[in-house]
Amino acid sequence: MTEAGATPDEPEEDDAPALPDDPAAVEAVREALVDWYEADHRSFPWRETEDPYEILVSEVMSQQTQLDRVVEAWHDFLDEWPTVADLAAADRADVVGFWTSHSLGYNNRAKYLHEAAGQVVDGAVEGVEAGAFPRTPEGLQELMGVGPYTANAVASFAFNEGDAVVDTNVKRVLHRAFDTPDDDAAFERVAAALMPAGESRVWNNAIMELGGVACGKAPRCDEAGCPWREWCHAYATNDFTAPDVPTQPEFEGSRRQMRGRVVRTLQEADELALDRLGPKVRVDYTPDGEYGRAWLRDLLSDLADDGLVELEDREGDTVARLRR
Structure with missing residues (x-):
């Protein structure tokens, strides 16, 4: 879709997305999505x-x-x-x-x-x-x-004063529906072009709902009654590839899990020295081992830097407590 005010000698982008050129078609795209969302959507209390x-x-x-x-x-x-x-x-x-x-x-x-x-x-x-x-x-x-x-x-x-939202689900929708290149600037440009002026509340809810309900990693176009099938590039070509979705690192045994264990333990115990805290965080804690005092001090230093834990040197030992 050519931007308003473009001049004939203005270069076109080689990988321009396949948005409808007709302003009436763009308006139809908008209305179809909002009507679909308002007719039936997942109920979450923060939407009320x-x-x-x-x-x-x-x-x-x-x-x-x-x-x-x-x-x-x-x-x-x-x-x-x-x-x-x-x-x-x-x-x-x-x-x-x-x-x-x-x-x-x-x-x-x-x-x-x-x-x-x-x-x-x-x-x-x-x-x-x-x-x-x-x-x-x-x-x-x-x-x-x-x-x-x-x-x-x-x-x-x-x-109702936001810009067009661009999250993982929205990127997937825009990539499939309008062949938007896997590029943050392109996603932001297309998202902004589609959102009706002054309608960020309903629009952002609607397009995120579309990505979460109809256009997930495994698309449910017909089953979910996707309102964009008429214009969708992926639906027309049967090519439902989408940008890679980042995966969360393994939680079990992760530093994030250990940090959580430290906080929970100190919440119950008020304060603990390293060798009393360590075994409650990892069953394989040994003072001089791979998961020992040096490892635990490093973990606690991170928590202290984040303002969550206080450390005190006391009689040659380190004592940890939650920051109050």
């Missing part, structure tokens, strides 16, 4: 709210956890800390402990979410009053741990 705090919690939780599993954790978290002020006033160790007990992935995310809450309550973002969230992706990125994707999601779903 426009509270930026509740939406931020859901976005941070879902970064590494399946959405069906996030629902219970999300409800439990908001029962514990119903408002951003409640979270800001909470003990960080309690927030980290909640994250660990609900298997929500990297504990850093709990730490950053807690710090972001403090920034909101304190009015730390320039031009935004204390207790209020920034409304734009740029402003939301000023909050601790909030990257471009999360900022855009919160701006979209809370304030």
Whole structure:
């Protein structure tokens, strides 16, 4: 689709995606997707709210956890800390402990979410009053741990002021439907061209739903009633290849798993010296072995750098405790 205002001598891209050239067809593509989404979509509680705090919690939780599993954790978290002020006033160790007990992935995310809450309550973002969230992706990125994707999601779903979202599912959809090259700039360009102006809330929900329900790794075009079959390059050619999807590293035995064990153990034991902590983290811990004091000190140093653990040298030994 040629951009508005293009001049005849403007070079065309060799790998331009196969978007419809007719503006009426582009509008039909948009309407088909929104109608499909609004007729029937998966029900998640964060889709029923426009509270930026509740939406931020859901976005941070879902970064590494399946959405069906996030629902219970999300409800439990908001029962514990119903408002951003409640979270800001909470003990960080309690927030980290909640994250660990609900298997929500990297504990850093709990730490950053807690710090972001403090920034909101304190009015730390320039031009935004204390207790209020920034409304734009740029402003939301000023909050601790909030990257471009999360900022855009919160701006979209809370304030309807986001840009076109581009995540793994959306890339898969755009690659298959419009033969979009596997290139971040191309994906962003096509996503922006498709999204109706001022409709980021419904549009981003709809296109992510399409990727999650109809256009997954194994496509379900007819079964899910994909609304883009009429225009879809993959459906027409029966070529459903898509960009590679990054895989998560093995969790069992990983550094991430060991970090979680340290936090859980210290949450229960208050403080422990290395040789008492080590066997509770790894059954094969031996002070001078491969998984011994040096390995455990390195792990604890990482946690200390992240602000989760405090270390104290005491009578020739190192004692660890959760940071309060």
